[in-house]
Each structure stands twice: as C-alpha cells, then as structure tokens.
Amino acid sequence: MRDVTPALPEGLTTRPLARSDSRAVSDVIAAQELEDIGQVAIEEADIVSDWAKPSHDVTSRSVGVFDGDALVAYAELMGVDRADTAVLPSHRGRGIGTWLAHWLLDLGRSIGSPVVGMPVPQGSPGDRLLEQLGFRVRWTSWVLRLPEGAAIPERALPEGYVVRTAGPEDLRPAHDVLEDAFLEWSVRDREPFEDFLAATSGRPGFEPWNLRVAVDPDGAVVGVSLVLVSDDGATGFVQRLAVRRDQRNRGIAQALLVDSFARAREHGTRTSELSTDSRTGALPMYERVGMVVDHVWVNRAMDLT
The missing domain is CATH 3.40.630.30 (Gcn5-related N-acetyltransferase (GNAT))
Incomplete structure (x- = not known):
C-alpha cells in the first residue's frame, strides 16, 4: 500500500501522544471494544505499563487524532512490527482508520520494519478495513474463558x-x-x-x-x-x-x-x-x-x- 496517504476530515488535528494521555487512549480503546466484542478488556494499566518500558518512546512512536480537545483515535508502533489502533465508534466511516494505517506503514518504513501488523476482532469493521487495504492475516488469537x-x-x-x-x-x-x-x-x-x-x-x-x-x-x-x-x-x-x-x-x-x-x-x-x-x-x-x-x-x- 504505497499510494498517497489520504487527508484527515476537516477540523481534526493530530499530535504525538504523551504518557499523560493514557486515560484518554484507554477510553477510546474501551469504546471500540464495547462496540466490536460487547465487552471491555483494556485497562489503563495496560497502557501505562507498555509506555513505561524503557525500550519504547511513546512520543516518537504514536499519534493521536483530536476533535477539538477530545481524543477520537490513536495509533502506535511498538518494537519493529507491533501496531495498535483504535477509533471511536462515533467517528468511524470518515477515513480516520485508513489514515492511521498509512501513518503506521510510513513509520514502519522509516525505521526499517519488515512488516507492520495489528490485532483486530475477527469480522469487525477494523478487520474488514484492513482486509480492503491489503493487510493479510498473520495469525489468529483466541480469548478463552473458564465458565x-x-x-x-x-x-x-x-x-x-x-x-x-x-x-x-x-x-x-x-x-x-x-x-x-x-x-x-x-x-x-x-x-x-x-x-x-x-x-x-x-x-x-x-x-x-x-x-x-x-x-x-x-x-x-x-x-x-x-x-x-x-x-x-x-x-x-x-x-x-x-x-x-x-x-x-x-x-x-x-x-x-x-x-x-x-x-x-x-x-x-x-x-x-x-x-x-x-x-x-x-x-x-x-x-x-x-x-x-x-x-x-x-x-x-x-x-x-
């Protein structure tokens, strides 16, 4: 996918994220999970502990998309190939997810990543979007519960x-x-x-x-x-x-x-x-x-x- 990165919808702004954004990011992820799988798995502690890893520079490896002061989407790349993204359900269908995918691939190329991949619920809007953009399935993951x-x-x-x-x-x-x-x-x-x-x-x-x-x-x-x-x-x-x-x-x-x-x-x-x-x-x-x-x-x- 090397075509020109699409523009974000008018009125939205972007900036690198900081550790102080952990609550806003977890809220966006939680809203997306609730919409896609009917439950919330993310916890702010997941974000905080990831961003506290000495090997990870959240400022250079992340971007937040804002509508006014509100975070409505984000993306980050950890290591050479682990990407994570989320878009508020209320802001889907506006091209934000496509923009984030291009942003991640551009970042990956700039640091020499051989591949960039991200987890999405099977059959979700994110899964369908990435398939349309040419992303292949690397592996399947299952969350198992003990009744x-x-x-x-x-x-x-x-x-x-x-x-x-x-x-x-x-x-x-x-x-x-x-x-x-x-x-x-x-x-x-x-x-x-x-x-x-x-x-x-x-x-x-x-x-x-x-x-x-x-x-x-x-x-x-x-x-x-x-x-x-x-x-x-x-x-x-x-x-x-x-x-x-x-x-x-x-x-x-x-x-x-x-x-x-x-x-x-x-x-x-x-x-x-x-x-x-x-x-x-x-x-x-x-x-x-x-x-x-x-x-x-x-x-x-x-x-x-």
Whole structure:
C-alpha cells in the first residue's frame, strides 16, 4: 500500500501522544471494544505499563487524532512490527482508520520494519478495513474463558516441585523462561529485562502474588504464570504462561493454571481468562481442561520489504 496517504476530515488535528494521555487512549480503546466484542478488556494499566518500558518512546512512536480537545483515535508502533489502533465508534466511516494505517506503514518504513501488523476482532469493521487495504492475516488469537463455577482439573507436579509466589531472586530466571518459550515461535528481538519489570512489578496495581513460578527440587524456575485481576474484580486473566522446554508434558503448565486461577478466586474473581494464538498450538490443551473460546481476533499485517 504505497499510494498517497489520504487527508484527515476537516477540523481534526493530530499530535504525538504523551504518557499523560493514557486515560484518554484507554477510553477510546474501551469504546471500540464495547462496540466490536460487547465487552471491555483494556485497562489503563495496560497502557501505562507498555509506555513505561524503557525500550519504547511513546512520543516518537504514536499519534493521536483530536476533535477539538477530545481524543477520537490513536495509533502506535511498538518494537519493529507491533501496531495498535483504535477509533471511536462515533467517528468511524470518515477515513480516520485508513489514515492511521498509512501513518503506521510510513513509520514502519522509516525505521526499517519488515512488516507492520495489528490485532483486530475477527469480522469487525477494523478487520474488514484492513482486509480492503491489503493487510493479510498473520495469525489468529483466541480469548478463552473458564465458565463461572468451573475448575480446571488438578494435576500432580513431579516429586519435589512446587508452585509459589515469585520472589525478587526469581525475576530474572522467570524472564528467561518466558522469553525462551515465546521466542520459539515469535519472530522478534528478545525483550529487555527492564521492559519485563515495567510489565510486572512496575505495572499499576501489581501485587507480588500476581507472578507465579514453578520450581524444581533445586529451586530453579521451570515455569511462570502472570495472573492479573480485572479492574472490576470479576476476572482473573493469565497474561503470560510458559514452561521451560525440557520440563514440558509433565503437568507443570496445568498446575500453574490451577494455582493462578485459585489465587485469583481468593482475591474475589468469579471467572478466569487467558489468550493464545495459532502460532503456539496450545488451543486444544486449554479446551481439554474446560476452557471455552469467548472471542476471536486476527493479527493483520502488511509486508514492507
């Protein structure tokens, strides 16, 4: 898509975003999610922790679209290829989404990105727009929910293994387990440890119990789960889950799930969720333990090289 970037509707203005815009951005995303999937998944803490990562410069990697003083749309590019956008439903159909797509591709080209992709609910207006603009589907993601009142079957850990709250000494090993696992199928640079800290202990509202680790008899971290509680207190969400490659197929991932959801219930949640995508091959495992697909997203991307 190298044609001329269309103009924004008359009267709208743009500027780079700043950390002080986190609430306005989360409000725009929430309005779009409510329209597209019937529920709100975003929390301001998601934006704050992303923008606090030392590797990310929000000012040079973002743009906000304003109608007067009100933010009505935004886009940003994190790393080399992860884009996020949102447009207020009341401002759809005016060419703003198309303008944002061109803006992201231009930014990607300027920093040498080989590809720029973004998640959109399958079948949503954003999905249809990106398809029309020539964006291909890179992968499919599923948000799975454990039905209220249901529980994941317990599975015994290997002898001498335990699941517990991560301590300060576990943070670097936990980061290593997560990155080693995710980089088996994700084509990106290794996440800096400081970015990991921003997304965990630096996240607004984080409590030590949110980070769970499975350790072997020698105390080595072999599995990790990051479980968060939604702003309304109703849902426990496993944001990250990984087991060291040489320790898989021993029940450790299932034990981490059981523990994570149980700890979340102790903190008042009624349901539990997680997401996975087609790169991991993990969907059947989660369905086998009783989780059901709640909604489906696709990552649509444009190759720049």
